[in-house]
Amino acid sequence: MTDPNEQDIQPPQNIEVPTQLPLLPVRDIVVFPYMVLPLFVGRDMSIKAIEAALAGNRMIFLATQKALDVENPSPKDIHAIGTVGIIMRMLKLPDERIKILVQGIAKAKITKYIQTDPYYSVRIDKLADSKSTVTTLEAEAVMRTVKEQIERIVSLGKVLIPDVMVVIENLEEPGRLADMVASNLGLKVDATQAVLEISDPIQRLRQVSDILGKEIEVLSMQQKIQAQAKGEMDKTQREYFLREQLKAIQKELGELDERAEEVTEFRKRIKDAKMPEKVLKEAEKQLKRLEKMHPDTAESATVRTYLEWMVELPWSKRSKDNLELKAATKVLNDDHYDLEKVKERILEYLAVRKLKEKMKGPILCFVGPPGVGKTSLGKSIARALGREFVRISLGGVRDEAEIRGHRRTYVGALPGRIIQGMKQAGTANPVFMLDEVDKVGMDFRGDPSAALLEVLDPEQNSAFTDHYLGVPFDLTEVMFITTANLIDPILPALRDRMEIIEIPGYTEEEKLGIAQKYLIPRQLEEHGITSKHVRLTEPAIRQIISHYTREAGVRNLEREIANVMRKVAKKVAEGKNQGFPIDHSNLHKYLGVPKYVPEAELEKDEIGVATGLAWTESGGDVLYIEATVMKGKGQLTLTGHLGDVMKESAQAALSYVRSREKTLNLNPGMFSRQDLHIHVPAGAIPKDGPSAGITMATAIASAFSGTAARRD
Secondary structure, rough: OOOEEEOOOOOOOOOOOOOOEEEEOOOOOOOOOOEEOOOOOOOHHHHHHHHHHHOOOOOOEEEEEOOOOOOOOHHHOOOEEEEEEEEEEEOOOOOOEEEEEEEEEEEEEEEEEEEOOOOOOOEEEEEOOOOOOHHHHHHHHHHHHHHHHHHHHHHHOOOOOOOHHHHHHOOOOOHHHHHHHHHHHHOOHHHHHHHHHHOOHHHHHHHHHHHHHHHHHHHHHHHHHHHHHHHHOOOOHHHHHHHHHHHHHHHHHHOOOHHHHHHHHHHHHEEEEEHHHHHHHHHHHHHHHHHHOOOOOOOHHHHHHHHHHHOOOOOOOOOOOOOHHHHHHHHHHOOOOOOOOHHHHHHHHHHHHHHHHOOOOOOOEEEEEOOOOHHHHHHHHHHHHHHOOEEEOOOOOOHHHHHHOOOOOOOOOOOOOOHHHHHHHHHOOOOOEEEEEHHHEEEOOOOOHHHHHOOOOOHHHHHOOOOOOOOOOOOOOEEEEEEEOOOOOOOOOHHHOOOOOOOOOHHHHHHHHHHHHHHHHHHHHHHOOOOOOOOEHHHHHHHHHHHHHOOOOOOHHHHOOOOOOHHHHHHHHHHOOOOOEEEOOOHHHOOOOOOOOOOOOOOOOEEEEEEEEEEOOOOOEEEEEEEEEOOOOEEEEEEEEEEEHHHHHHHHHHHHHHHHHOOOOOOOOOHHHEEEEEEOOOOOEEEOOOOOHHHHHHHHHHHHOOEEEEEO
């Protein structure tokens, strides 16, 4: 049974093309004369144009849209040259669209739009092929070339309908051959439209030949890509084959995927880093490895991390030194009280640097007790020089790899602390502080002090090689500053490479000046109060220094001042805004009972008690040594938390007194009939050293002779 929506319409044998026809704009295709094709039509304007054609002579003008995404094209959106077609069959579909089968009849050109609503109606002029001026021999050559190109395309895998191949082989007209090839190869719309608009049949065929030549190149390249990818493929790994094929395609077409973008970015950053030649070669070598690796492999991540470190290190970036001596002096004086020796050494370096641009950075070692400002002094030096400051702590470091880094063969390997510090600084000439260099340890993993020998040697650190990087890094422009509490634990070879600058503890007068100039203003600012709220008198500050702290530096002093400021800030926050003067009489209300009581001076000379001077980290102190004799068998007892050296000093002092018994008018037999007890007060404080021998000898002689020793 025949579908009522389907109409079979046989075209007439002799067709005469009228000058006015309905227009059907088509997308994605160019219709040629003699071409038969189905079209699916859904736009209202197009359906009405078809209905008008079916109501007349079934002819319709088929023209291609210039832009495929335009839903309602205007006349300017439609190519002027198209093909007159005749509707051979029409079928109405359930979704209200229409399917038609049309055959191209003749090429024509729109000369005028007569009607634009409800569909386009246009006046056209039929276009005939122009008469070619080429010889028959030349036309035959072009036709044979095109036919051979078609055969080559088919051999490269392009699929053409067998019937079309037969027709192409039998065509003898250049124009018909050009139209047939162009309409069946699936070329781009713009290229196909350009072929349609050429009136000279030989020229049109040459245009088709050029297009076929490019198509052959593309197909040959595609076949080459497939062969390359297939040759590298493991037959059991289909996914790998697909990735390799995609990679080969993108490489040939110049299209960049994420990996290529990453490689391009690394290449740019390597260029911008301005690396030395040897380093540049290694970076480019690793970049080529990364380019060939699969992005999901562990090795790829390792190489990527390595390149990140390489491009982020400051190979050529430098800070400009501030060589103005007056400005540097002001910065150093603003930040630190006294320390003239250190300041003078920095100014000497600046002076030489100003006279000679190229010079190796000094390697200074600040030695002093805790809290005297060694670390903060390094920051001030960096500020005075206008350089970046970076600090690493070496306290407790026992692994050489902490300094030199781990080799990349280890999982999770990273550069050592020196290279990490240089990356953190971001410049090739920072002030680099190695804190607590005297507390570096050693174990079975190596000696970090030995690794520091290369870092802190100006003759060697121009090519410091971190195990992770594997390439030399120039440290000659770095100003290294090390800090230590004691010199003795430092490796002698390492000590020899450094310029030792001792920073002794502060006296009471120096602590007073530091508190007034630096500590109190800083604590006022940190606690949100001003000098209107609180005033620490000089006697109060002195009492804090002598009765609440016992140190060489000022760290605890600042802590006690902060304690006072917190209590004042609390009162201010409670609304008590009147000033709070603090002197020695009311200081205990803020800090409590004094923690330290100075040793009381002896009121008179006493038997068995000798006065000496002792050195402590908090400064000089008076030391009383007490000796007592009693009946016994000549035994010696020592108390007071004494070290081995001090115990030996006591033995030596006793032996000396016994050797001088006649000079001192002592009874020769008393040493074997009496015991001796030597005590050094402040028993909770460890005491050691060789300097107390004469004081002990005086106390022993006083005890045995019964003569009081002078207290002064």
